Amino acid sequence: MKYDPQEDNCPLPHSPFRSCVVPRPIAWISSVDEQGNDNLAPFSQCGILTFDPPMVMFAANHYPTGQRKDSAVNAEKTGWFVWNMATEALKEAVNISAMIVPSDQSEFELAGLEKIKADLSDVPMVKDSPCHLECRYVSTTVIKGSSELGTVDLIIGEVIRVHINDEYIKSDGCVDIEKVRPIGRMGYLDYTVIDNTFSMEVPMSDEIRAIMSEIMAGSAKKNETTGVE
Template identity: 80%
Template sequence: MKYDPQENNCPLPYTPFRSCVVPRPIAWISSIDDKGNENLAPFSQCGIITFDPPMVMFSANHYPTGQRKDSAVNAEKNGWFVWNMATEALKDAVNISAMIVPSDQSEFELAGLAKVKADLSDVPMVKDSPCQLECRYVSTTVVQGNGELGTVDVIIGEVIRVHINDDYITPEGRVDIDGIRPIARMGYIDYTVINNSFSMEVPMTEEIRKIMNEIMAGSANKPVTAGEEK
Protein backbone atom coordinates (compact mmCIF):
# COMPACT_ATOMS: atom_id res chain seq x y z
CA MET A 1 0.00 0.00 0.00
CA LYS A 2 1.15 3.54 -0.73
CA TYR A 3 -0.57 6.88 -1.04
CA ASP A 4 0.07 10.63 -1.25
CA PRO A 5 -1.19 12.56 1.80
CA GLN A 6 -1.41 15.78 -0.23
CA GLU A 7 -3.95 14.17 -2.56
CA ASN A 8 -6.07 12.78 0.29
CA ASN A 9 -6.26 9.39 -1.37
CA CYS A 10 -5.46 7.10 1.58
CA PRO A 11 -7.22 3.76 1.05
CA LEU A 12 -7.56 3.15 4.79
CA PRO A 13 -10.51 4.42 6.85
CA TYR A 14 -8.17 6.16 9.33
CA THR A 15 -4.99 8.00 8.38
CA PRO A 16 -1.94 5.93 9.38
CA PHE A 17 0.61 8.75 9.31
CA ARG A 18 0.67 9.39 13.05
CA SER A 19 1.18 5.68 13.67
CA CYS A 20 4.24 5.61 11.41
CA VAL A 21 6.33 7.85 13.69
CA VAL A 22 6.13 6.05 17.02
CA PRO A 23 6.46 5.88 19.94
CA ARG A 24 6.27 9.60 20.59
CA PRO A 25 7.06 11.06 24.03
CA ILE A 26 4.41 13.12 25.74
CA ALA A 27 5.27 16.66 26.76
CA TRP A 28 2.99 17.24 29.75
CA ILE A 29 3.30 21.00 29.81
CA SER A 30 2.34 23.15 32.80
CA SER A 31 2.18 26.92 32.57
CA ILE A 32 0.42 30.00 33.93
CA ASP A 33 -1.13 33.03 32.24
CA ASP A 34 -0.68 36.70 33.11
CA LYS A 35 -3.60 36.47 35.57
CA GLY A 36 -2.10 33.54 37.45
CA ASN A 37 -4.43 30.91 35.96
CA GLU A 38 -2.64 27.58 35.79
CA ASN A 39 -2.74 25.26 32.80
CA LEU A 40 -1.70 21.66 32.20
CA ALA A 41 -1.90 19.88 28.85
CA PRO A 42 -0.25 16.91 27.04
CA PHE A 43 1.39 17.19 23.61
CA SER A 44 2.72 14.23 21.61
CA GLN A 45 4.29 16.31 18.83
CA CYS A 46 7.42 17.07 20.81
CA GLY A 47 10.99 16.11 21.64
CA ILE A 48 14.58 17.11 22.37
CA ILE A 49 16.27 19.61 20.05
CA THR A 50 19.82 19.46 21.44
CA PHE A 51 21.60 18.63 24.69
CA ASP A 52 24.22 21.40 24.98
CA PRO A 53 22.49 23.45 26.18
CA PRO A 54 19.53 21.11 26.79
CA MET A 55 16.56 22.32 24.75
CA VAL A 56 13.11 20.87 24.11
CA MET A 57 10.17 21.65 21.84
CA PHE A 58 6.47 20.96 21.63
CA SER A 59 3.99 21.69 18.85
CA ALA A 60 0.54 23.00 19.74
CA ASN A 61 -2.07 22.82 16.98
CA HIS A 62 -4.46 25.72 16.64
CA TYR A 63 -8.17 25.21 17.24
CA PRO A 64 -10.46 25.10 14.19
CA THR A 65 -11.47 28.67 15.07
CA GLY A 66 -7.86 29.81 14.80
CA GLN A 67 -7.51 30.26 18.56
CA ARG A 68 -4.11 29.25 19.93
CA LYS A 69 -3.51 26.78 22.76
CA ASP A 70 -3.08 28.21 26.25
CA SER A 71 0.23 26.38 26.73
CA ALA A 72 1.81 28.20 23.79
CA VAL A 73 0.43 31.62 24.71
CA ASN A 74 1.37 31.24 28.39
CA ALA A 75 4.94 30.19 27.59
CA GLU A 76 5.39 33.26 25.41
CA LYS A 77 3.86 35.76 27.83
CA ASN A 78 5.21 34.33 31.10
CA GLY A 79 8.58 33.23 29.74
CA TRP A 80 8.53 29.83 31.43
CA PHE A 81 6.94 26.40 31.20
CA VAL A 82 7.55 23.00 32.82
CA TRP A 83 7.81 19.66 31.02
CA ASN A 84 6.43 17.04 33.43
CA MET A 85 7.10 13.37 32.64
CA ALA A 86 3.90 11.46 31.89
CA THR A 87 3.87 7.94 33.37
CA GLU A 88 1.61 4.91 33.49
CA ALA A 89 0.64 5.70 37.08
CA LEU A 90 -0.51 9.16 35.95
CA LYS A 91 -2.08 8.20 32.61
CA ASP A 92 -5.67 8.91 33.65
CA ALA A 93 -4.69 12.38 34.85
CA VAL A 94 -2.79 12.96 31.60
CA ASN A 95 -5.92 12.06 29.64
CA ILE A 96 -8.17 14.31 31.75
CA SER A 97 -5.77 17.23 31.30
CA ALA A 98 -6.25 16.93 27.53
CA MET A 99 -9.87 18.13 27.88
CA ILE A 100 -10.80 21.46 26.32
CA VAL A 101 -11.87 23.70 29.19
CA PRO A 102 -11.96 27.48 29.79
CA SER A 103 -8.59 29.13 30.41
CA ASP A 104 -9.50 29.99 33.99
CA GLN A 105 -10.21 26.36 34.91
CA SER A 106 -7.26 24.47 36.37
CA GLU A 107 -6.50 21.07 34.87
CA PHE A 108 -4.62 20.28 38.08
CA GLU A 109 -7.89 20.53 39.99
CA LEU A 110 -9.86 18.82 37.22
CA ALA A 111 -7.52 15.80 37.31
CA GLY A 112 -7.10 15.82 41.09
CA LEU A 113 -3.35 16.37 40.89
CA ALA A 114 -1.12 17.61 43.67
CA LYS A 115 1.22 20.37 42.58
CA VAL A 116 4.39 22.07 43.72
CA LYS A 117 5.77 25.45 42.67
CA ALA A 118 8.73 25.47 40.30
CA ASP A 119 11.99 26.83 41.71
CA LEU A 120 12.60 29.48 39.06
CA SER A 121 9.09 30.74 38.29
CA ASP A 122 5.51 30.63 39.56
CA VAL A 123 4.63 27.78 37.19
CA PRO A 124 3.13 24.78 39.05
CA MET A 125 4.65 21.34 38.53
CA VAL A 126 2.99 17.92 38.81
CA LYS A 127 4.18 16.80 42.24
CA ASP A 128 3.90 13.06 41.57
CA SER A 129 5.70 13.17 38.23
CA PRO A 130 9.12 11.53 38.68
CA CYS A 131 10.84 14.14 36.50
CA GLN A 132 10.20 17.83 35.79
CA LEU A 133 12.13 20.11 33.46
CA GLU A 134 11.91 23.84 34.18
CA CYS A 135 12.13 25.49 30.77
CA ARG A 136 12.81 29.11 29.89
CA TYR A 137 10.90 30.13 26.77
CA VAL A 138 13.16 30.74 23.75
CA SER A 139 11.01 31.15 20.64
CA THR A 140 7.88 30.31 18.67
CA THR A 141 7.74 29.23 15.05
CA VAL A 142 4.31 29.15 13.43
CA VAL A 143 4.04 26.42 10.79
CA GLN A 144 1.07 26.95 8.51
CA GLY A 145 -1.03 23.87 7.80
CA ASN A 146 -3.98 23.09 5.55
CA GLY A 147 -6.44 25.11 7.58
CA GLU A 148 -6.40 26.28 11.18
CA LEU A 149 -6.33 22.81 12.75
CA GLY A 150 -3.21 21.85 10.80
CA THR A 151 -1.38 25.03 11.82
CA VAL A 152 0.96 24.69 14.79
CA ASP A 153 2.94 26.83 17.19
CA VAL A 154 6.34 25.18 17.65
CA ILE A 155 7.50 26.26 21.10
CA ILE A 156 11.19 25.98 21.99
CA GLY A 157 12.47 26.16 25.54
CA GLU A 158 15.86 25.84 27.22
CA VAL A 159 15.97 23.49 30.21
CA ILE A 160 17.33 25.53 33.10
CA ARG A 161 16.64 23.14 35.99
CA VAL A 162 16.02 19.39 36.14
CA HIS A 163 14.13 17.67 38.96
CA ILE A 164 14.37 13.87 39.31
CA ASN A 165 12.83 11.81 42.10
CA ASP A 166 15.75 10.08 43.86
CA ASP A 167 13.71 6.86 44.05
CA TYR A 168 14.21 6.52 40.29
CA ILE A 169 17.97 6.94 40.17
CA THR A 170 19.87 3.65 40.00
CA PRO A 171 22.98 2.88 42.07
CA GLU A 172 24.97 3.38 38.85
CA GLY A 173 23.65 6.93 38.57
CA ARG A 174 21.20 6.42 35.71
CA VAL A 175 17.51 7.29 35.45
CA ASP A 176 15.47 4.10 35.98
CA ILE A 177 13.23 4.35 32.92
CA ASP A 178 11.89 0.81 33.32
CA GLY A 179 10.86 1.67 36.87
CA ILE A 180 9.31 5.00 35.89
CA ARG A 181 7.29 3.44 33.06
CA PRO A 182 6.77 6.55 30.88
CA ILE A 183 3.87 6.47 28.45
CA ALA A 184 4.13 7.33 24.76
CA ARG A 185 1.70 8.02 21.93
CA MET A 186 1.16 5.39 19.22
CA GLY A 187 -1.32 7.16 16.96
CA TYR A 188 -5.11 6.91 16.83
CA ILE A 189 -6.16 6.79 20.53
CA ASP A 190 -3.47 4.26 21.36
CA TYR A 191 -0.57 4.56 23.81
CA THR A 192 2.24 2.35 25.07
CA VAL A 193 4.35 1.99 28.20
CA ILE A 194 8.14 2.01 28.16
CA ASN A 195 9.08 -0.89 30.42
CA ASN A 196 11.57 -2.98 28.44
CA SER A 197 14.65 -1.03 27.44
CA PHE A 198 17.92 -2.38 26.02
CA SER A 199 21.34 -0.99 25.17
CA MET A 200 23.29 -0.93 21.92
CA GLU A 201 26.74 0.56 21.55
CA VAL A 202 27.42 2.29 18.23
CA PRO A 203 30.56 0.83 16.64
CA MET A 204 33.48 3.25 16.40
CA THR A 205 37.23 3.11 16.06
CA GLU A 206 39.47 3.84 19.03
CA GLU A 207 40.61 7.01 17.25
CA ILE A 208 37.05 8.30 16.96
CA ARG A 209 36.29 7.26 20.53
CA LYS A 210 39.27 9.27 21.75
CA ILE A 211 38.12 12.34 19.81
CA MET A 212 34.58 11.98 21.15
CA ASN A 213 35.82 11.65 24.73
CA GLU A 214 37.93 14.78 24.35
CA ILE A 215 34.96 16.72 22.98
CA MET A 216 32.58 15.57 25.70
CA ALA A 217 35.07 15.88 28.55
CA GLY A 218 34.73 19.65 28.60
CA SER A 219 31.07 19.51 29.62
CA ALA A 220 30.70 16.11 31.29
CA ASN A 221 34.18 15.38 32.67
CA LYS A 222 33.71 11.63 32.11
CA PRO A 223 34.28 9.20 29.22
CA VAL A 224 31.48 8.77 26.74
CA THR A 225 29.89 5.41 25.95
CA ALA A 226 29.54 4.97 22.22
CA GLY A 227 26.17 6.24 21.11
CA GLU A 228 25.38 7.85 24.46
CA GLU A 229 24.19 11.45 24.53
CA LYS A 230 25.04 13.63 27.49
Protein backbone atom coordinates in the same frame (compact mmCIF):
# COMPACT_ATOMS: atom_id res chain seq x y z
CA MET B 1 -0.42 0.02 -0.12
CA LYS B 2 0.85 3.52 -0.83
CA TYR B 3 -0.68 6.95 -1.26
CA ASP B 4 0.20 10.64 -1.45
CA PRO B 5 -1.35 12.45 1.52
CA GLN B 6 -1.30 15.81 -0.31
CA GLU B 7 -3.13 14.48 -3.36
CA ASP B 8 -5.02 11.26 -2.64
CA ASN B 9 -7.65 10.19 -0.19
CA CYS B 10 -6.18 7.61 2.18
CA PRO B 11 -7.29 4.12 1.09
CA LEU B 12 -7.58 3.06 4.74
CA PRO B 13 -10.50 3.96 7.01
CA HIS B 14 -8.12 5.82 9.36
CA SER B 15 -4.97 7.74 8.45
CA PRO B 16 -1.85 5.68 9.31
CA PHE B 17 0.53 8.66 9.30
CA ARG B 18 0.76 9.11 13.05
CA SER B 19 1.26 5.36 13.48
CA CYS B 20 4.39 5.51 11.33
CA VAL B 21 6.32 7.76 13.73
CA VAL B 22 6.04 5.96 17.06
CA PRO B 23 6.32 5.82 19.95
CA ARG B 24 6.27 9.57 20.57
CA PRO B 25 7.10 11.04 23.98
CA ILE B 26 4.45 13.10 25.69
CA ALA B 27 5.39 16.63 26.66
CA TRP B 28 3.16 17.18 29.68
CA ILE B 29 3.48 20.95 29.75
CA SER B 30 2.61 23.06 32.76
CA SER B 31 2.47 26.83 32.58
CA VAL B 32 0.84 29.84 34.16
CA ASP B 33 -0.75 32.90 32.57
CA GLU B 34 -0.22 36.54 33.48
CA GLN B 35 -3.27 36.44 35.75
CA GLY B 36 -1.84 33.51 37.74
CA ASN B 37 -4.08 30.80 36.26
CA ASP B 38 -2.42 27.37 36.11
CA ASN B 39 -2.47 25.28 32.95
CA LEU B 40 -1.48 21.68 32.23
CA ALA B 41 -1.74 19.93 28.86
CA PRO B 42 -0.14 16.96 27.03
CA PHE B 43 1.45 17.24 23.57
CA SER B 44 2.70 14.27 21.55
CA GLN B 45 4.25 16.31 18.74
CA CYS B 46 7.42 17.01 20.69
CA GLY B 47 11.01 16.06 21.43
CA ILE B 48 14.53 17.23 22.22
CA LEU B 49 16.52 19.43 19.84
CA THR B 50 20.05 19.33 21.24
CA PHE B 51 21.94 18.61 24.46
CA ASP B 52 24.42 21.52 24.58
CA PRO B 53 22.58 23.46 25.81
CA PRO B 54 19.68 21.07 26.47
CA MET B 55 16.65 22.23 24.49
CA VAL B 56 13.18 20.80 23.93
CA MET B 57 10.24 21.58 21.68
CA PHE B 58 6.52 20.93 21.52
CA ALA B 59 4.05 21.76 18.76
CA ALA B 60 0.60 23.00 19.76
CA ASN B 61 -2.08 22.81 17.08
CA HIS B 62 -4.45 25.76 16.79
CA TYR B 63 -8.15 25.26 17.44
CA PRO B 64 -10.48 25.14 14.39
CA THR B 65 -11.41 28.76 15.20
CA GLY B 66 -7.77 29.81 14.91
CA GLN B 67 -7.42 30.31 18.68
CA ARG B 68 -4.02 29.33 20.06
CA LYS B 69 -3.39 26.86 22.90
CA ASP B 70 -2.89 28.30 26.38
CA SER B 71 0.43 26.45 26.82
CA ALA B 72 1.97 28.27 23.85
CA VAL B 73 0.61 31.68 24.80
CA ASN B 74 1.63 31.31 28.46
CA ALA B 75 5.18 30.27 27.57
CA GLU B 76 5.56 33.31 25.34
CA LYS B 77 4.12 35.82 27.78
CA THR B 78 5.79 34.59 30.98
CA GLY B 79 8.99 33.19 29.47
CA TRP B 80 8.74 29.82 31.21
CA PHE B 81 7.16 26.36 31.05
CA VAL B 82 7.82 22.96 32.66
CA TRP B 83 8.01 19.59 30.91
CA ASN B 84 6.62 17.00 33.35
CA MET B 85 7.24 13.32 32.61
CA ALA B 86 4.02 11.43 31.82
CA THR B 87 4.00 7.92 33.30
CA GLU B 88 1.72 4.90 33.41
CA ALA B 89 0.76 5.68 37.01
CA LEU B 90 -0.40 9.13 35.90
CA LYS B 91 -1.98 8.19 32.57
CA GLU B 92 -5.57 8.94 33.63
CA ALA B 93 -4.55 12.39 34.85
CA VAL B 94 -2.65 12.98 31.60
CA ASN B 95 -5.81 12.13 29.65
CA ILE B 96 -8.02 14.37 31.78
CA SER B 97 -5.60 17.27 31.35
CA ALA B 98 -6.12 17.03 27.58
CA MET B 99 -9.72 18.25 27.97
CA ILE B 100 -10.66 21.59 26.44
CA VAL B 101 -11.67 23.86 29.32
CA PRO B 102 -11.73 27.63 29.91
CA SER B 103 -8.35 29.25 30.52
CA ASP B 104 -9.21 30.10 34.11
CA GLN B 105 -9.96 26.48 35.01
CA SER B 106 -7.00 24.54 36.40
CA GLU B 107 -6.33 21.13 34.87
CA PHE B 108 -4.44 20.30 38.07
CA GLU B 109 -7.68 20.53 40.02
CA LEU B 110 -9.67 18.84 37.26
CA ALA B 111 -7.32 15.83 37.31
CA GLY B 112 -6.91 15.78 41.09
CA LEU B 113 -3.16 16.45 40.90
CA GLU B 114 -1.03 17.92 43.65
CA LYS B 115 1.30 20.63 42.44
CA ILE B 116 4.58 22.09 43.58
CA LYS B 117 6.17 25.38 42.52
CA ALA B 118 9.11 25.39 40.13
CA ASP B 119 12.37 26.77 41.47
CA LEU B 120 12.95 29.45 38.85
CA SER B 121 9.46 30.73 38.07
CA ASP B 122 5.85 30.68 39.27
CA VAL B 123 5.02 27.72 37.02
CA PRO B 124 3.47 24.78 38.92
CA MET B 125 4.82 21.24 38.46
CA VAL B 126 3.11 17.86 38.83
CA LYS B 127 4.33 16.68 42.22
CA ASP B 128 4.00 12.95 41.47
CA SER B 129 5.85 13.12 38.16
CA PRO B 130 9.32 11.57 38.57
CA CYS B 131 11.03 14.15 36.36
CA HIS B 132 10.58 17.85 35.65
CA LEU B 133 12.42 20.06 33.18
CA GLU B 134 12.21 23.77 33.94
CA CYS B 135 12.36 25.47 30.55
CA ARG B 136 13.04 29.06 29.66
CA TYR B 137 11.11 30.07 26.55
CA VAL B 138 13.31 30.63 23.50
CA SER B 139 11.10 31.09 20.43
CA THR B 140 7.92 30.30 18.54
CA THR B 141 7.70 29.26 14.92
CA VAL B 142 4.22 29.19 13.40
CA ILE B 143 3.93 26.39 10.84
CA LYS B 144 0.96 26.97 8.57
CA GLY B 145 -1.18 23.94 7.85
CA SER B 146 -3.87 23.32 5.26
CA SER B 147 -6.40 24.36 7.91
CA GLU B 148 -6.50 26.22 11.21
CA LEU B 149 -6.40 22.87 13.03
CA GLY B 150 -3.36 21.82 10.98
CA THR B 151 -1.48 25.00 11.92
CA VAL B 152 0.91 24.68 14.86
CA ASP B 153 2.92 26.88 17.19
CA LEU B 154 6.31 25.19 17.52
CA ILE B 155 7.58 26.24 20.94
CA ILE B 156 11.27 25.91 21.80
CA GLY B 157 12.62 26.09 25.33
CA GLU B 158 16.04 25.77 26.94
CA VAL B 159 16.19 23.42 29.92
CA ILE B 160 17.58 25.49 32.79
CA ARG B 161 16.96 23.08 35.68
CA VAL B 162 16.34 19.33 35.85
CA HIS B 163 14.54 17.64 38.75
CA ILE B 164 14.64 13.83 39.11
CA ASN B 165 13.14 11.90 42.01
CA ASP B 166 16.04 10.01 43.62
CA GLU B 167 13.81 6.95 43.87
CA TYR B 168 14.20 6.50 40.11
CA ILE B 169 18.01 6.79 39.92
CA LYS B 170 19.90 3.49 39.80
CA SER B 171 23.15 2.73 41.60
CA ASP B 172 25.10 3.38 38.39
CA GLY B 173 23.71 6.92 38.24
CA CYS B 174 21.35 6.29 35.33
CA VAL B 175 17.60 6.97 35.37
CA ASP B 176 15.66 3.72 35.83
CA ILE B 177 13.31 4.09 32.87
CA GLU B 178 11.75 0.66 33.38
CA LYS B 179 10.77 1.71 36.91
CA VAL B 180 9.53 5.11 35.74
CA ARG B 181 7.38 3.46 33.02
CA PRO B 182 6.85 6.56 30.85
CA ILE B 183 3.99 6.41 28.38
CA GLY B 184 4.29 7.15 24.68
CA ARG B 185 1.73 8.10 22.06
CA MET B 186 0.99 5.75 19.21
CA GLY B 187 -1.46 6.37 16.38
CA TYR B 188 -5.23 6.51 16.66
CA LEU B 189 -6.29 6.40 20.34
CA ASP B 190 -3.41 4.12 21.32
CA TYR B 191 -0.59 4.56 23.81
CA THR B 192 2.27 2.39 24.98
CA VAL B 193 4.38 1.94 28.12
CA ILE B 194 8.17 1.72 28.08
CA ASP B 195 8.96 -1.30 30.24
CA ASN B 196 11.71 -2.99 28.26
CA THR B 197 14.99 -1.34 27.29
CA PHE B 198 18.25 -2.50 25.74
CA SER B 199 21.61 -0.86 25.07
CA MET B 200 23.68 -0.60 21.91
CA GLU B 201 26.87 1.36 21.34
CA VAL B 202 27.49 2.82 17.89
CA PRO B 203 30.69 1.34 16.45
CA MET B 204 33.50 3.91 16.34
CA SER B 205 37.26 4.15 16.38
CA ASP B 206 39.17 4.72 19.62
CA GLU B 207 40.08 8.21 18.37
CA ILE B 208 36.44 9.20 17.79
CA ARG B 209 35.40 7.64 21.10
CA ALA B 210 37.99 9.73 22.94
CA ILE B 211 36.77 12.91 21.24
CA MET B 212 33.13 12.13 22.09
CA SER B 213 34.03 11.37 25.71
CA GLU B 214 35.78 14.71 25.98
CA ILE B 215 32.79 16.53 24.54
CA MET B 216 30.34 14.81 26.89
CA ALA B 217 32.58 15.45 29.90
CA GLY B 218 32.76 19.12 28.97
CA SER B 219 28.96 19.30 28.68
CA ALA B 220 28.53 17.70 32.12
CA LYS B 221 31.02 20.13 33.66
CA LYS B 222 29.17 23.05 32.10
CA ASN B 223 25.90 21.82 33.62
CA GLU B 224 27.52 21.77 37.06
CA THR B 225 28.41 25.45 36.75
CA THR B 226 25.05 26.59 35.37
CA GLY B 227 22.77 25.06 37.99
CA VAL B 228 21.43 22.09 36.05
CA GLU B 229 20.84 19.30 38.54
